[in-house]
Amino acid sequence: MVHKFKVKTSAKAEMADITREVHALVGEHGLESGVCHVFVPHTTCGLAINENADPDVKRDIIANLDKTISEDFPYRHAEGNSPAHIKAVLVGPSLTVFVEGGALQLGTWQGIYLCEYDGPRSREVWVKLVKG
Template sequence: MGADTIRVTTSSRSVAVDITQAVAAKVRERKVSDGLCVVYVPHTTAGVTINEGADPAVMEDVMNTLNAMVPWRGPYKHMEGNSAAHIKTSLVGSSVQVLVEKGQLQLGTWQRIFLCEFDGPRTRKVRIALIPGSSPEAV
């Protein structure tokens, strides 16, 4: 099964964008009832994470803390000037996995999937691969 791509346009240098609904829509489109959903960001200055989405202050705190830990200006050697974005991406990661059961992402009550932009604003690609689960007869 091939991967689908969604595009996410970010509005600032550093922002977390909730992409949960777009990912869930791909699960519904593909009609995968049980399996695994892999969300992958093919960029070196943007990542993806799962965290609380009920209170927007949580992701704001996460992004602010990353910005404090890894300041935009520092003693970096990378000539392009966006070393901080590369470091934050390494800390957050480029992929997450979510179980799919009965056609639904099995996220926790408060969990959402976020694209984390560290070098925006830009339009980012997010790749979504769905791996169907095996049937009970095949196990």
């Protein structure tokens, strides 16, 4: 079964911490040992695991992606969000986290982020829990 939840982003580019929502699904469904696969069915956002202690890390990531992927390039895609598509490809639409003892096996400073590049929007996150 695929579990789904929504995330409302509030900026054109942001990293929304979804660790609690994902961890809550693990607890609600009693997964003690296995994997948690997280996916976004969108082409202008992605998922990442990164530091969740210092908010400057998120700002640095967004700023460097903005610097690397130009808004001024003569893109052929007519919707005006080509940079968001490119950033989403670089970050990727999915990630997998081990679950042991009913808890996500993340490092001390790690969090799971929905990386928005074409907001603000309402995004859907899909989670598949696999026992094993």
